Amino acid sequence: MPAFWIVLIVLGIAVAGFVLGRSRALNAVIGDRRDLHSLPNYYGWNAALKGVVPALGLLAIWLILQPMLIERAVTGLVSEQAIAEERDLGLVLADVRRVAAGLDAAVAQGLLSGDAARDLSTASDDIRATLATAGVALGSDVQPAVLAAAQRFRVLSGQAGLVMVALVLAISAGGTLYGLREVRPDFRARNVVEQGIRAILIGAACIAILTTVGIVLSLVFNTIEFFRLYPAADFFFSTTWSPSFGGGSELGILPLLWGTLYISLIALLVAVPIGLFAAVYLSEYATKRVRSVAKPAIEILAGIPTIVYGLFALLTVGPLLMKVFGDDGLGWMQAGTAVMTAGLVMGIMLIPFVSSLSDDIINAVPQALRDGSYGLGATQSETIRQVILPAALPGIVGAILLAASRAIGETMIVVLGAGAAARMELNPFEAMTTVTAKIVSQLTGDADFASPEALVAFALGMTLFVITLGLNVLALYIVRKYREQYE
Amino acid sequence: MYDTASRLEGQVSATDIKIAARDVQVFYGDNHAIKDVSVDIQDKTVTAFIGPSGCGKSTFLRCLNRMNDTIDIARIEGEILIDGEDIYDKRVDPVQLRAKVGMVFQKPNPFPKSIFDNVAYGPKIHGLSKTRADLDDIVERALRRAALWDEVKDRLTAPGTGLSGGQQQRLCIARAVATEPEVLLMDEPCSALDPIATGQVEELIDELRQDYSVVIVTHSMQQAARVSQKTAFFHLGSLVEYDTTDKIFTNPQDSRTESYITGRIG
Numbered sequence: 001m002p003a004f005w006i007v008l009i010v011l012g013i014a015v016a017g018f019v020l021g022r023s024r025a026l027n028a029v030i031g032d033r034r035d036l037h038s039l040p041n042y043y044g045w046n047a048a049l050k051g052v053v054p055a056l057g058l059l060a061i062w063l064i065l066q067p068m069l070i071e072r073a074v075t076g077l078v079s080e081q082a083i084a085e086e087r088d089l090g091l092v093l094a095d096v097r098r099v100a101a102g103l104d105a106a107v108a109q110g111l112l113s114g115d116a117a118r119d120l121s122t123a124s125d126d127i128r129a130t131l132a133t134a135g136v137a138l139g140s141d142v143q144p145a146v147l148a149a150a151q152r153f154r155v156l157s158g159q160a161g162l163v164m165v166a167l168v169l170a171i172s173a174g175g176t177l178y179g180l181r182e183v184r185p186d187f188r189a190r191n192v193v194e195q196g197i198r199a200i201l202i203g204a205a206c207i208a209i210l211t212t213v214g215i216v217l218s219l220v221f222n223t224i225e226f227f228r229l230y231p232a233a234d235f236f237f238s239t240t241w242s243p244s245f246g247g248g249s250e251l252g253i254l255p256l257l258w259g260t261l262y263i264s265l266i267a268l269l270v271a272v273p274i275g276l277f278a279a280v281y282l283s284e285y286a287t288k289r290v291r292s293v294a295k296p297a298i299e300i301l302a303g304i305p306t307i308v309y310g311l312f313a314l315l316t317v318g319p320l321l322m323k324v325f326g327d328d329g330l331g332w333m334q335a336g337t338a339v340m341t342a343g344l345v346m347g348i349m350l351i352p353f354v355s356s357l358s359d360d361i362i363n364a365v366p367q368a369l370r371d372g373s374y375g376l377g378a379t380q381s382e383t384i385r386q387v388i389l390p391a392a393l394p395g396i397v398g399a400i401l402l403a404a405s406r407a408i409g410e411t412m413i414v415v416l417g418a419g420a421a422a423r424m425e426l427n428p429f430e431a432m433t434t435v436t437a438k439i440v441s442q443l444t445g446d447a448d449f450a451s452p453e454a455l456v457a458f459a460l461g462m463t464l465f466v467i468t469l470g471l472n473v474l475a476l477y478i479v480r481k482y483r484e485q486y487e
Numbered sequence: 488m489y490d491t492a493s494r495l496e497g498q499v500s501a502t503d504i505k506i507a508a509r510d511v512q513v514f515y516g517d518n519h520a521i522k523d524v525s526v527d528i529q530d531k532t533v534t535a536f537i538g539p540s541g542c543g544k545s546t547f548l549r550c551l552n553r554m555n556d557t558i559d560i561a562r563i564e565g566e567i568l569i570d571g572e573d574i575y576d577k578r579v580d581p582v583q584l585r586a587k588v589g590m591v592f593q594k595p596n597p598f599p600k601s602i603f604d605n606v607a608y609g610p611k612i613h614g615l616s617k618t619r620a621d622l623d624d625i626v627e628r629a630l631r632r633a634a635l636w637d638e639v640k641d642r643l644t645a646p647g648t649g650l651s652g653g654q655q656q657r658l659c660i661a662r663a664v665a666t667e668p669e670v671l672l673m674d675e676p677c678s679a680l681d682p683i684a685t686g687q688v689e690e691l692i693d694e695l696r697q698d699y700s701v702v703i704v705t706h707s708m709q710q711a712a713r714v715s716q717k718t719a720f721f722h723l724g725s726l727v728e729y730d731t732t733d734k735i736f737t738n739p740q741d742s743r744t745e746s747y748i749t750g751r752i753g
Contacts, residue, residue: 371554
């Protein structure tokens with residue numbers, strides 16, 4: 001039974017629990033709800049929560065653990081073959097999963113009867129052809145060991161699925177019944193529901209945190225794997241980036257880091273002055289009406305998908321720069337894709353980050369400081385330059401650092417606007433590339449996933465992660481320190 | 488304390504009129520905040536504005552250096568002359584005016600700069616000093632006038648926000664004095680201070696009277712009686728009574744004034 005139906009049934013049980021719990025509570029006091037400790041709805045919620053939360057929790061854990069446990073159980077059947085063929089065990093197991101899924105699909109589509117699927121043998125049947133008609137394409141003919149493992153996989157999955165359905169529904173019904181039994185006038189349902197809600201909220205927070213931990217761990221493990229295949233010193237200090245999928249690649253991060261930082265620098269040179277001046281205008285000079293129109297208009301820039309910025313770079317800004325700096329003009333630029341193209345467009349993308357955050361920070365400077373300055377006969381721009389900006393400076397620096405970490409992690413604009421050549425040059429009209437763009441190209445290529453050419457993506461990602469994390473922490477630290485000043 | 492006030496009044500009887508307001512009206516949007524206020528404020532005198540909250544005394548004070556210009560919805564009618572010149576005339580630059588009419592606010596608002604830079608702020612933007620030594624001199628004089636010099640002379644580079652409340656307010660007074668204004672407006676300068684700091688600021692106000700015309704808004708009638716020579720009583724946006732402090736507090740002409748100073752209204 002698919003998980004979707006189980007969830008629906010569990011929710012149905014919970015609704016029944018709610019209705020029953022509520023009416024039981026009312027019956028317990030013969031209609032006078034003032035004798036109840038809590039409002040009747042709380043008794044209903046108590047029963048419903050007890051029916052839903054443990055059951056769905058178990059369902060989630062089961063769905064995560066089941067494939068891992070079953071895979072471990074069938075590993076023994078195929079490990080000898082994997083060793084014989086010198087193939088990676090993970091790849092063989094992937095084959096097993098595909099065959100099992102293919103057989104399930106074939107049965108579901110009526111191509112095979114349930115018994116026929118169970119009795120298949122590699123000798124008498126063309127399994128590959130059968131599965132191809134069911135929509136599952138296999139790379140090679142099915143080996144006997146793989147088929148056996150796939151059959152075992154199907155059996156175990158079927159059994160485990162049945163046990164899971166039974167357990168989940170039993171726990172749901174049991175929880176609901178327990179919640180209903182608890183209904184007595186002096187039962188503190190309101191407090192119990194409060195705790196239940198707290199548990200749900202904690203669960204949501206935990207999922208967010210655990211996912212982050214999971215992402216970091218996957219980065220870390222793959223990075224370690226990469227450094228086992230490729231020397232770390234070469235990765236960090238080599239100035240050549242030339243991956244070749246036949247082996248013998250040079251994977252030095254320095255040219256990529258240089259491209260990243262160069263493009264980010266140009267982006268910040270565009271975004272910081274424009275964003276800051278826009279923020280000063282909006283918060284200090286603009287009338288309420290102008291502000292109510294202009295601020296959302298600038299923030300629309302933040303809502304444009306970065307791929308659209310990439311197109312803008314490729315189709316508009318690049319050719320425009322070519323006209324001025326290309327062969328027809330100053331002759332500094334060879335092609336439309338260049339550090340300058342990507343940097344300018346990325347700078348435009350960052351304007352709303354800088355302006356919106358700085359605007360909030362400038363607005364947070366107390367009016368008393370402005371009054372004090374005007375009261376001494378200072379003009380508006382003197383006040384802004386000498387009192388407001390210095391007071392807001394830590395916050396503005398924080399905003400700029402956040403924008404910088406955005407710039408460093410930006411991908412699409414670079415892929416489309418900056419070119420793909422990894423080099424370390426000073427001319428901003430040359431094509432260069434960044435860490436993020438290379439992660440894309442390394443992982444979308446045909447490389448074997450276990451090769452250093454693919455795994456380098458994780459090392460690059462890890463490096464990027466550490467840099468942006470450091471910038472974010474620094475920015476938050478500065479912003480927080482600034483907040484304390486006025487509170 | 489009433490004796491002190493009456494003794495001081497003798498010395499000011501013959502001074503000139505510094506600020507003359509005629510039929511001043513202030514509107515905040517549709518709200519008529521000040522109605523027909525006419526008042527003559529004398530030079531080298533401390534004038535106190537008293538009255539219940541919301542009576543318009545702070546609003547009127549802010550008209551005198553055009554601080555209400557920074558509020559979009561405020562509209563002012565009538566005529567305010569300082570030294571015979573209409574400050575709402577188109578030719579008058581409000582920025583120049585505010586250099587001449589300094590202001591000290593209710594809550595101490597030192598800039599997030601060093602003590603020295605706080606005081607040097609006005610002189611710098613108005614170009615009052617030619618050399619660094621000049622500026623040092625101006626800062627020292629202003630801090631001495633504000634009776635703060637001895638407390639801060641060893642830490643002029645420390646941030647002004649690190650001082651105590653009373654010191655901060657005296658720093659703000661020093662900051663206003665450093666610009667060498669002719670009139671000093673004070674909007675409840677002691678309301679955020681403890682009694683000791685209040686005493687220091689009041690003493691200071693009395694000294695400033697030697698050179699400036701001081702206008703002070705206060706909620707404390709004792710303070711008005713202690714520091715001022717003339718008192719104006721505002722009620723619901725109108726100027727009810729304006730006379731020597733002694734007369735207002737001992738023999739008020741208007742029944743509303745009497746009710747207020749005896750604590751029956753307000």
